[in-house]
Amino acid sequence: MKLGARFSLIFALLVSLAAGLMALFFYLSETTHLENSIRDEQTIALRKWAGLCSEAALTKNEIILIPYMAVLKREPKLAYSAYLDLAGKVLVHTDPDLIGRPWDPSWETGDLWVQSAPVMLRRQRAGRVLMAYKGDEVRSETRRLLARDMRRFGLIAASASAIALIVGLILAYGIARPLRIVAQGALLIGEGRLDHRIRIKRKDEIGILAASFNQMAKKLQELDELKNQFISTVSHDLRNPLSAVVMYGEWMLNDEKDQVLPRHREKIAVMVDNAKRLGIFVTNILDAAKIKAGKMEYHPRPLELSLVAKNALSLFSLVAQQKAVALSAEITPGLAPILADAERFDQVISNLVSNALKFTDRGGSIVLAAKPAAEKVRISVTDTGKGIPADKLPHIFEKFSQIDAAAQRAQGIKGTGLGLYISKKTIEDMGGQISAEPAPGRGARFVILMPVAMAP
Ligand SMILES: Nc1ncnc2c1ncn2[C@@H]1O[C@H](COP(=O)(O)OP(=O)(O)OP(=O)(O)O)[C@@H](O)[C@H]1O
Ligand SMILES: [Mg+2]
Incomplete structure (x- = not known):
């Protein structure tokens, strides 16, 4: 996962976690808060009810309680409210059938929240009031209010998470982008492009990192030139x-x-x-x-492969004879000339043939072939020598690369390990390609693809 995506995901996860914890805390505290505020409402209603009953006791006129009774009856959570005298006789009740009867505690059974308060008359108790609320109604009211509050909270938390995700993405992009530029720059410098400079102008750690890389590249470039x-x-x-x-x-x-x-x-x-x-x-x-240094000069001209083969054979036939190795050329008749610098191309073919001679034992054979291949010409040097192990093939064109330098030296096989490096660069500079592969049967085969020289 990329740094930017990881960073913003962690950011959003952290914000969601914080929002979740806040939601839990909010849920717990809001439940208590709602229950307390319902109780407070009920206490206020009870006090008001007791105050009105005191007034009725003072004026000995219970009729004044009727309008408030009507208000109380409209409250769906209320089970009943009552006013009892000191002896426990019901003076006023939301259920008119119970008025005048002695209070029976069995009326209080069931899921009820009951509150009571004394009715005072000139600092003396004159009776008591009762108010009973239906437990299930109170709880469902609490749940409804809680659900409404949680919905609002959820909306706020979701918006906060979305904003956090966007901010996280912007922040991550701000960090990841310059890091990517530094990484790409470091890769190029590592690949030998010592003239490359990382273009980041910042005063923070990333800016310092980029400046250090540039400093290092400059130093390396100076050393390389030296x-x-x-x-x-x-x-x-x-x-x-x-x-x-x-x-x-x-x-x-x-x-x-x-x-x-x-x-x-x-x-x-x-x-x-x-x-x-x-x-x-x-x-x-x-x-x-x-x-x-890019200072090698090439003079590309149409070059006949038969001529290249003739030069190579005359140069190496004596050595081949001495080694008892059959050296031959197979050039397709009428083959189109290639576009190449003759001297440089001869140098490449000489290196390939001399390599083949070095690594092919007595009785073996070497074939220099050339034939058309689409718009190009395919030139190959195939031998029946010891071949190149598959794991060494990708490195064979590197500078100073020799399969087993110590063993070769011990066998008296001489070389610097630069021939194939120079050959590859030369062929590529002239617009061609070169590759190595195992020859069918045994031995090695080097294949060159060169562009055909266009007729003037
Ligand atoms: N035809 C071949 N068969 C087997 N191994 C080969 C063949 N051609 C090249 N090699 C391996 O690749 C190595 C590199 O070849 P290269 O031509 O670059 O260097 P060299 O021949 O050792 O030295 P020089 O710089 O004199 O050419 C050789 O040392 C050898 O180990
Ligand atoms: Mg060589």
């Missing part, structure tokens, strides 16, 4: 002396006057071989640095 500069300077400075070593070494080996002693000749050959390898390594490092 590293690239260092690599290209050192590589450049290494290339010239290395060329001199190779050149003079080869000159000595080709010396026709045989002035170089045979015991020295072998050592010079090793020296030339190693200097050449170091030269390839330096070239690879320089190429990778150029590609990374």
